[in-house]
Amino acid sequence: MARDKCGKILIVDDNEDVLLSLNMLLKPYVEAIRVINTPERIIEFMDSFKPDVILLDMNFHRDAISGEEGYEWLDKILKHNPKSVVLFITAYVDTEKAVMAIKAGAIDFIPKPWDKKKLLDTVKSAVELSKERNRNINNQKQYTITEVSPQEAFARFIGECPAILDLKAQIKRVASTDANVLITGENGTGKDVVAHALHNLSARNTKPFVNIDLGCIPENLFESELFGYEKGAFTDAKGAKEGRVESANEGTLFLDEIGNLNLQTQQKLLTMIEKRQTQRIGSNEVNNVDVRILAATNANLCKKVGEGEFRQDLFYRLNTIELHLPPLRERGEDIILLAEHFLNIYSGKYSVGKVVLGASAKKKLMQHTWPGNVRELQHCIERSIVLNDKPELSAEDIRLETSSTASASYLTIGGIENVESLNLQTLEREAIKRAISLSNGNLTQAAEMLGITRFALYRKIEKLGI
Template sequence: MKEGKILIVDDNEDVLFALHLLLEAYVGQIRVTTHPEKIEQFMEAYHPDVIILDMNFKRDAISGQEGFQWLEKIKTVDPQVVVLFMTAYADTDKAVRAIKAGATDFIPKPWEKEKLLATLSAAMELRKSRTEVQQLKEQVAALGETAHDSQYEIIGESQAMQEVYSTIEKLRDTDANILILGENGTGKDLVARALYHQSPRAERIFVGIDLGSIPEQLFESELFGYEKGAFTDARKDKSGRLEVASGGTLFLDEIGNLSLPMQAKLLTAIEKREIVRLGATRTIPIDVRLICATNIDIHGMVAEGRFRQDLLYRINTIELHIPPLRERGSDIQLLADYFLARYAHKYKKEIKGITRDGRNKIQQYGWPGNVRELQHAIERAVILSNGSMLRQEDFMLRPAPQTSKNTSEELNLSLLEKEAIERALRRADGNVTRAAELLGITRFALYRKLEKLGL
């Protein structure tokens, strides 16, 4: 064996010494105690795989009643742990009762070495199987919780999208961490799934988590999991997404929302390839391929000190940029026809297509919400239309911003920013660090602005 952890509980120190001496060559770690009331403490701190439990303690020498009481407490703390009863007073009735209560097998006193080792080996295998089954259950649950609407494929024939397809193809045999950059609604989640389906881990689990939709105080418990009792509502152990995704792929959407303390913890997990649940002390090994995405200027965040540069290096072995819809030309019409067919079928409408004026309107619109906004616009138009074609007036789009006014405001803001920086530099006698403090920004952010404004 030479693996796993066992806890031996017996009120006879000679028995404990003999078992420890015998098993230390075959088991990874061994703990012993003569005090059954300390079992729960051992379980919380040591997390044994197998517990060898004496049935008869000094208070009740032969009935085994104490053993059954401690077995019940053990199963309450960890239902997956394997318990082997040890007794010199075994009989059929006790054996049947023990199995019904949750024990796995008996070890007789005195024991035979080969039988003892065989029983313990089988117990270790059972514990391993239970752990794997539990992990599979958690993975299935996670799939249900994080399943995206994956019935949409990536649609696009434009040159911009051909470059995206080419990059995805080049990455099909790699396990490298990937950072997907793009505006809201461009389909970063679909690209993440495409990368997953073409990766060496395509047969393993894909777990996604939208960090933009999770309150900051829940980041740690969602990513790393928690032990029972770690906080008020922690009524049972729960695996985090990093643990559940082990062996597969974890998609962290909107990673720019991670706080600096959580960035540090994620970096440690990636570097050490292990995690610690909230409220626990033991480490859990993980093997995860990360795909991250954000609509934020993450390089700007690094310059401003709001995102760790070392974490950025870890998550963007490859950086993939998704073009906004306004830069995809004819893909707008292609996507419009796709969504029209889908929603006409869904809402049982006999709509054959889009009029020329309608197509001109959607082609000229800027689509600040990208593909997601186009999808909602088509769905709304289908619902409200009474004709056989979608017309220009069926598309209720946001009015386009006035370019001249915005340009003027942008120029004025740039001028004000330049004047403020120059004034701060003069007051700081050219000291960039001091000027940054006066402006209320980081030194790195000031350097970027100086470069941008040509100062």
């Protein structure tokens, strides 16, 4: 969670020891904390303290393990503010409760006893989700306006392998047009970096760049986030809100994880693209908009079209130009270039002086398959800087992710040979169940085992009816 403080946390638990422990643990990392030992005061603190995240105990009576009280209070919290981000605290976690909690609207579990690092990571992710849900509230536009040179536009785009050099050349050609672009590639390859480069090299680079991560937004909020709403349009719409499309007017709208968009919102997005008009929920007024759309996905949209999960006409509209990012394992010496880039960033951030990679460290980095791609490499280098005080890192100082190992162990323990069907959906369902079971209901850990984001796991749970 680094040293930067983020978010306001409300902790609700009837155990004074738990309140004290969590308060002491989280205090150095967050902006403010409030603790209460009775759930009856939750709404009061929601209105006065306005927490970004609520840590809620599931059981408030001695020997209670059902979690029913937690579900009841979760329902009250979400009725009071549907955008609330709630993490359950419980010593009794199983697969059934984990799935029930997610369906009820919780974000994740914090098991007792907790692992400090996982707890901090979970809280940080929850705060980020809370900020995302509340972005643009009260019509405050949350976008970046930049004016940069072509050299600056590629400052974050590290790489010299043939595929990346060809991609940079394509970006330069495409950026000057207003063509919609679909950016494809595995998770963690840097699709957002490509989107920013396209915007920064375009004639729109002094106008808004609005990013909406559809993988972090509940499905029932897609439409309101994209198109906004008027006061009274639905329960809890206490004021008007500008949609992201309006915010991006004359600029660039970046739709990350476009494959998550439901069919109903796909239709409205298609209409907006074709007519260049947008309409808020609850309004009869139509507004003209001028936006360039960049979309990104790690999914096979052609397959989704064939399965009826993605509109073919929208796919063609988004796919005027397709730019593909290769996985890190196919980029050769770029691995070392990126590693050295992150070394410079984190050695400065943590004030440890100049740090270099030794020959054995470079060999280890080159031999790894990097299932998490550039994002995994970035975390690996940051972890190596934090845990070592050497001017030169060796192979033993490079601590690689274990998610691929955990996924492999599932195949060994659960075994494909023990699954009656080789249907991909069935295998995926069994893998998710197994990961949730192995992680004792900790969905953050389960997602790591599966090699996907926690929010992607939520969507799969809902989609597969687990």
